[in-house]
Amino acid sequence: MNAYISVWKLRFLSGLQYRAAALAGLATQLFFGLIFIMVYVAFYQHSTAEPQMTLSQLATYIWLQQIFLSFVMLWFRDNEIFQLITSGNIAYELCRPCGIYSFWYAKLLAQRLSSAILRCLPILLIAFLLPIPYNLSLPPSASSFIPFVLTLLIGLALNVAISMFIYISVFWTMSPVGSTLVIAVTGEFLSGMIIPIPLMSAWLQHFTYVLPFRWTADFPFRVYSGQIPPAEALQGMIIQLLWLAVLIIVGRWCIKRALRQVVVQGG
Amino acid sequence: MIKLHGINKSFKVARRTAGIGQAVKALFAREHTIVEALHNISFDISPGEIVGYIGPNGAGKSTTIKVMSGILVPDSGSCRILGYTPWQDRTEYVRNIGVVFGQRTQLWWDVPVIDSFGLLRDIYNIPPVVYRENLALLTESLALGDILQTPVRQLSLGQRMRCEIAASLLHNPKILFLDEPTIGLDASSKIAVRQFIKTINKERGVTVILTTHDMNDIEALADRILMIGKGTLLYDGSLAHLRSRFGSNRIITLDYREHAKPIEIEGTNCLSWSPERAVYSVDIDTVPVASIIAKLSEQIELLDIGIETTPMEELILELYKEHQI
Numbered sequence: 376m377n378a379y380i381s382v383w384k385l386r387f388l389s390g391l392q393y394r395a396a397a398l399a400g401l402a403t404q405l406f407f408g409l410i411f412i413m414v415y416v417a418f419y420q421h422s423t424a425e426p427q428m429t430l431s432q433l434a435t436y437i438w439l440q441q442i443f444l445s446f447v448m449l450w451f452r453d454n455e456i457f458q459l460i461t462s463g464n465i466a467y468e469l470c471r472p473c474g475i476y477s478f479w480y481a482k483l484l485a486q487r488l489s490s491a492i493l494r495c496l497p498i499l500l501i502a503f504l505l506p507i508p509y510n511l512s513l514p515p516s517a518s519s520f521i522p523f524v525l526t527l528l529i530g531l532a533l534n535v536a537i538s539m540f541i542y543i544s545v546f547w548t549m550s551p552v553g554s555t556l557v558i559a560v561t562g563e564f565l566s567g568m569i570i571p572i573p574l575m576s577a578w579l580q581h582f583t584y585v586l587p588f589r590w591t592a593d594f595p596f597r598v599y600s601g602q603i604p605p606a607e608a609l610q611g612m613i614i615q616l617l618w619l620a621v622l623i624i625v626g627r628w629c630i631k632r633a634l635r636q637v638v639v640q641g642g
Numbered sequence: 643m644i645k646l647h648g649i650n651k652s653f654k655v656a657r658r659t660a661g662i663g664q665a666v667k668a669l670f671a672r673e674h675t676i677v678e679a680l681h682n683i684s685f686d687i688s689p690g691e692i693v694g695y696i697g698p699n700g701a702g703k704s705t706t707i708k709v710m711s712g713i714l715v716p717d718s719g720s721c722r723i724l725g726y727t728p729w730q731d732r733t734e735y736v737r738n739i740g741v742v743f744g745q746r747t748q749l750w751w752d753v754p755v756i757d758s759f760g761l762l763r764d765i766y767n768i769p770p771v772v773y774r775e776n777l778a779l780l781t782e783s784l785a786l787g788d789i790l791q792t793p794v795r796q797l798s799l800g801q802r803m804r805c806e807i808a809a810s811l812l813h814n815p816k817i818l819f820l821d822e823p824t825i826g827l828d829a830s831s832k833i834a835v836r837q838f839i840k841t842i843n844k845e846r847g848v849t850v851i852l853t854t855h856d857m858n859d860i861e862a863l864a865d866r867i868l869m870i871g872k873g874t875l876l877y878d879g880s881l882a883h884l885r886s887r888f889g890s891n892r893i894i895t896l897d898y899r900e901h902a903k904p905i906e907i908e909g910t911n912c913l914s915w916s917p918e919r920a921v922y923s924v925d926i927d928t929v930p931v932a933s934i935i936a937k938l939s940e941q942i943e944l945l946d947i948g949i950e951t952t953p954m955e956e957l958i959l960e961l962y963k964e965h966q967i
Binding site: 377378380381382385388389392455462463464466467469470471472473474635636637 | 708711712713714715732733734736737739741743746747748750751752753757760761763764765766767
């Protein structure tokens with residue numbers, strides 16, 4: 376266990392080194408948050424139907440996406456692991472007395488956390504201070520805030536488990552570009568990062584509900600705004616945990632197969 | 643302690659000849675050849691040995707090391723090391739071994755070396771006392787004092803390699819696999835590394851298996867040589883035995899006061915001659931060195947004599963030739 380905490384710590388600390396990246400990310404995320412909300416403001420003004428979400432709920436949803444971007448983004452990746460696989464340095468990882476899956480999991484988790492910590496507070500603060508309707512609003516009650524934190528954290532764990540498949544796929548493809556693109560684009564769409572899931576058409580919503588992706592982002596964000604009441608959140612949490620278990624078990628199985636046929640060429 | 647029996651491993655390699663036509667063809671039907679990297683490799687190594695594992699490029703040295711360290715799974719054959727089968731009991735087994743791949747790095751690129759060591763301490767669960775002791779020993783004998791605080795990316799190759807070796811020894815491994823550990827090192831670092839390998843072998847009884855292309859490494863360290871070529875084990879024996887097979891030849895270089903004509907000595911072969919210097923090759927089993935010198939000094943005024951054994955490099959070359967690899 377010690378090893379996983381240690382790699383987590385090391386990765387976390389080295390992640391904190393990248394201040395310029397955090398600053399640039401901060402600016403980008405503020406920009407995108409504002410643009411998205413502006414687009415929706417325009418849509419809402421001219422819409423004839425009654426939308427599933429109020430404008431303030433929507434602004435909150437989008438700000439949460441931006442604040443916890445590094446928790447929910449699937450394209451967020453660790454190039455070191457890709458290099459490890461393609462260059463053959465994985466030889467060293469295999470000489471360590473610990474499971475590769477858990478080791479990488481800890482590393483990826485740390486990376487997302489360190490990246491989020493550097494940028495979430497400033498965006499949070501700015502988003503709160505913006506004028507209506509662009510602002511991030513408080514959750515309706517404390518009873519929806521606590522489930523939000525829990526579901527967000529499980530969502531993070533779930534997201535790392537999903538992203539693990541990108542890394543595992545590189546054992547076969549030898550290039551991260553394809554799988555990152557495919558998994559990231561579909562995953563992000565299906566987790567409501569492009570169009571919030573409540574605004575999708577009904578059949579598409581049903582489709583997203585049976586996949587794991589929405590449980591990483593859409594679900595916790597709607598728990599925050601109270602659209603999903605705490606009781607229902609609890610049920611959702613169980614589904615989240617089930618998904619997490621399934622993905623980890625399948626991921627472990629895949630990595631075991633990948634390692635059995637690993638070829639470390641040259642030297 | 644280490645027992646390999648009938649290990650086979652082959653790789654599938656895609657190949658095509660140059661040119662656009664061939665490239666397009668390869669889109670539809672790709673040609674593969676099966677490269678037999680290891681063919682029926684068997685050997686035993688007992689505790690405390692230092693074994694030099696040699697062979698030309700692409701012979702299968704690294705593949706064997708990778709099989710023995712649990713990274714690759716062979717196609718067939720059995721391998722028992724310390725009672726484990728490396729690729730089956732990987733996590734349990736690797737606690738007991740240290741591995742250095744000269745061409746790869748195990749240190750974290752962006753952080754100081756000492757942080758990587760700290761991570762290894764936690765990964766291997768090294769007790770604090772042992773860790774401190776080992777770190778002190780390694781720092782002293784590999785001269786790491788000044789570089790432990792430096793980020794790895796700013797180290798030179800030689801400095802990094804010394805750190806890599808240290809990193810593989812922090813957890814007191816019983817077996818150390820070194821895959822080209824002296825690659826790119828300068829003379830003084832090489833000597834320091836060799837000295838260190840000898841020390842841990844003597845004092846801690848660490849079994850060392852080392853691959854290298856630098857025959858001086860082999861000469862300085864290995865008691866026993868395993869030679870592999872085209873995936874097959876070709877020679878397993880001591881260095882002295884190898885020497886005696888090829889080694890009764892000596893090269894004698896003579897410097898003398900000017901002398902007009904070459905001197906013929908029975909049983910020798912004059913390789914080069916000038917009025918002040920001559921080089922002879924001689925088989926000392928048939929003509930003793932003493933008699934040659936005696937004969938020479940009757941005729942000329944000798945200034946300097948050098949006697950060399952056939953260099954290790956040439957011995958190995960002979961051996962490669964003999965096996966046509």
